[in-house]
Amino acid sequence: MRRDQMTPLERLAAYGAGAPVDRLPCVPIVGNTAARVIGVKVGDFRGNGALIAEAQVAAYRLFGYDIIRIFTDLYTQAEAMGAKVTYPEDETAFLAAPAIDDLGDIDRLRPADPYRDGYLPQHLEAMRRAVDQVGNEVAVTGAVTCPFTNASFLVGADKLVRLMMRAPEKVHHLCELSLQTNIAYAGAIIDAGCTPSLTDAMSSMSVISPRQFREFSFPYLERLIDYIHGRGTSVTLHICGKTAGIWEAMVEAGADCLSIDNDADLGEARLAVGDRVRLMGNVHPSEVMLQGIPDAVGRATLSCLAQAKDSPKGFIVASGCSLPTETPFANIHAMLDTVRAAGWPARTLPLP
Amino acid sequence: MSASERELFQRLSDAVVEMDEDEAVAVANEVVERGIDAYRAIEQGLSAGMERAGQLFDEEEYFIPELLMCSDAMYAGMDVLKPHLRSDEVAEKRKVVIGVVEGDTHDIGKNLVKIMLETSGFAVTDLGRDIPPGRFVETAKEIGADIIALSTLMTTTMEGMGAVVRQLSEEGIRDRFKVIVGGGPISQGFADRIGADGYAVNAADAIRLARSLVAPAEAAA
Numbered sequence A: 001m002r003r004d005q006m007t008p009l010e011r012l013a014a015y016g017a018g019a020p021v022d023r024l025p026c027v028p029i030v031g032n033t034a035a036r037v038i039g040v041k042v043g044d045f046r047g048n049g050a051l052i053a054e055a056q057v058a059a060y061r062l063f064g065y066d067i068i069r070i071f072t073d074l075y076t077q078a079e080a081m082g083a084k085v086t087y088p089e090d091e092t093a094f095l096a097a098p099a100i101d102d103l104g105d106i107d108r109l110r111p112a113d114p115y116r117d118g119y120l121p122q123h124l125e126a127m128r129r130a131v132d133q134v135g136n137e138v139a140v141t142g143a144v145t146c147p148f149t150n151a152s153f154l155v156g157a158d159k160l161v162r163l164m165m166r167a168p169e170k171v172h173h174l175c176e177l178s179l180q181t182n183i184a185y186a187g188a189i190i191d192a193g194c195t196p197s198l199t200d201a202m203s204s205m206s207v208i209s210p211r212q213f214r215e216f217s218f219p220y221l222e223r224l225i226d227y228i229h230g231r232g233t234s235v236t237l238h239i240c241g242k243t244a245g246i247w248e249a250m251v252e253a254g255a256d257c258l259s260i261d262n263d264a265d266l267g268e269a270r271l272a273v274g275d276r277v278r279l280m281g282n283v284h285p286s287e288v289m290l291q292g293i294p295d296a297v298g299r300a301t302l303s304c305l306a307q308a309k310d311s312p313k314g315f316i317v318a319s320g321c322s323l324p325t326e327t328p329f330a331n332i333h334a335m336l337d338t339v340r341a342a343g344w345p346a347r348t349l350p351l352p
Numbered sequence B: 001m002s003a004s005e006r007e008l009f010q011r012l013s014d015a016v017v018e019m020d021e022d023e024a025v026a027v028a029n030e031v032v033e034r035g036i037d038a039y040r041a042i043e044q045g046l047s048a049g050m051e052r053a054g055q056l057f058d059e060e061e062y063f064i065p066e067l068l069m070c071s072d073a074m075y076a077g078m079d080v081l082k083p084h085l086r087s088d089e090v091a092e093k094r095k096v097v098i099g100v101v102e103g104d105t106h107d108i109g110k111n112l113v114k115i116m117l118e119t120s121g122f123a124v125t126d127l128g129r130d131i132p133p134g135r136f137v138e139t140a141k142e143i144g145a146d147i148i149a150l151s152t153l154m155t156t157t158m159e160g161m162g163a164v165v166r167q168l169s170e171e172g173i174r175d176r177f178k179v180i181v182g183g184g185p186i187s188q189g190f191a192d193r194i195g196a197d198g199y200a201v202n203a204a205d206a207i208r209l210a211r212s213l214v215a216p217a218e219a220a221a
């Protein structure tokens, strides 16, 4: 099997500058699968920055992908603002209860302080440690759950969605509070030597319309991205599920790279916005990466290459969303090996 | 049906589609005042409206916020009409236990299915999300459910559906309930594999499925 000739940092820098590279960048989005790499339980990550860093660095070393992403679950910022999170012993955390039950309590909500509240300090510690260990060769990012999705964790998704119609000003208020948390956290991430990585499941067209996206999500995303740009950092935006109708808006919000979910069409995205932003995606995280065999991963990876390898602003081969914890290592290796074998400029014919 | 009845039903349906709770309540009151059959007003007015809303959702005219607002209007009208249902109509209700399986907290889709089931005259007990298999079985026994409806959006939690079917078999009560399943990663093939009675891709089909499963044998044939 071909070995990498460049470090991820060298590769991304050269690729960005249009210089030759050894292969296309490749990012199977590894989250809690990192626990399996060092043989610990997912629940052990709770409040343990050192362990998160150890696992993420070990996973990076094992697979050799191009971006480390410090991520355990979507709720860290909402938790720091008062939401209740359940931590199963060995599975990804989930929202137990929103920050407030009663809208009358909305004025009690405050933006979080990333150096003090919830487990944000530990996540920042994980980022600093990862940068200490491998920051000279690979980019480390920190996951940021964007305003609209974070707002849904403050009051609950159903309530938020009804408020959009009944009391839009309340939704704006919740998004504004979330944005303040996001900006403070993004700033701390950048101070830790990392890049914020934006994720926003509830902004999906699987949930809200493009018009509602414009009204309730876009303004805050734009301000968040403006802030990050102001700090001299470029940024990737991931929205789950269906997104074709909001790609333009995502670009307009300022994202430098769109991470395309497996429910959206990568080839279409390339035609629609590939001339303006880098794209990444979209091997199916569950059907292919979790449940498939390495051959299927290879085929799916080649299909992504065929759809977007010459996207004008560049392409990162990636999973469509973060990988389920139990994704077999062989499948993650298969994705990278396929990209290595395709070389650069990437060949997409199945190779012997 | 008289022209005025038809008009009232149409207005009920429109109130739902237009997310107009006040109008739904006002028209429902008019139905009651004029002594029109509440059951038909629900079926041909409110339910029909909810079905149209569901179509608009499939066509990407409506999204989740609109659908929930439609359902609020529907429930508001329903609250007015329900006390006026004849007792034989009330007794007919088939019972469903619905919930999202253990480990999964995605509940938007489950909520829609629940709303549509209630719209079409089922009595639904909603267990919520992150529900262990045993609770589905317990509740189904307790309320004498006709149908157990399981939802999940995650591949990693799909097996929880199989666990419910297995537990029913182990307790020797599998044939007392129909089990239906749905959610993103679920397919007809998966439903067959775990021995469920049916699968539906969206809420509208879920209703057709539920109806066909509880229809008397001769009607189903």
Ligand code: B12
Pocket: A031, A072, A073, A074, A092, A093, A094, A095, A149, A157, A158, A201, A202, A204, A206, A207, A240, A241, A242, A261, A262, A263, A285, A286, A287, A320, A321, A322, A324, B103, B104, B105, B106, B107, B108, B109, B110, B112, B113, B149, B150, B151, B152, B153, B154, B155, B156, B180, B181, B182, B183, B184, B185, B199, B200, B201, B202, B203, B204, B206
């Ligand atoms: C919104 C969303 C969220 C919201 C959910 C808010 C809420 N209260 O529900 C939030 C942000 C909280 C969230 C969290 C997570 N999510 Co999410 N999320 C989504 C998203 C974008 C949309 C889901 C949705 O609501 N769709 C709209 C509804 C109406 O559609 P639906 O649920 O499919 O329901 C319809 C049908 O399926 C059917 N149906 C549904 N249930 C039933 C039941 C029966 C009996 C029948 C007959 C029919 C039926 O009828 C419904 C109406 O037509 C999807 C993307 C996608 N492709 O779906 C990801 C997605 C479901 N999420 C995913 C993941 C991985 C997660 C997280 C684990 C992320 C993380 N790493 O932390 C967590 C889950 C934590 C947990 N343990 O629960 C993955 C699941 C992958 C997989 N196959 O395993 C998806 C597919 C994204 C992806 N591409 O990977 N998510």
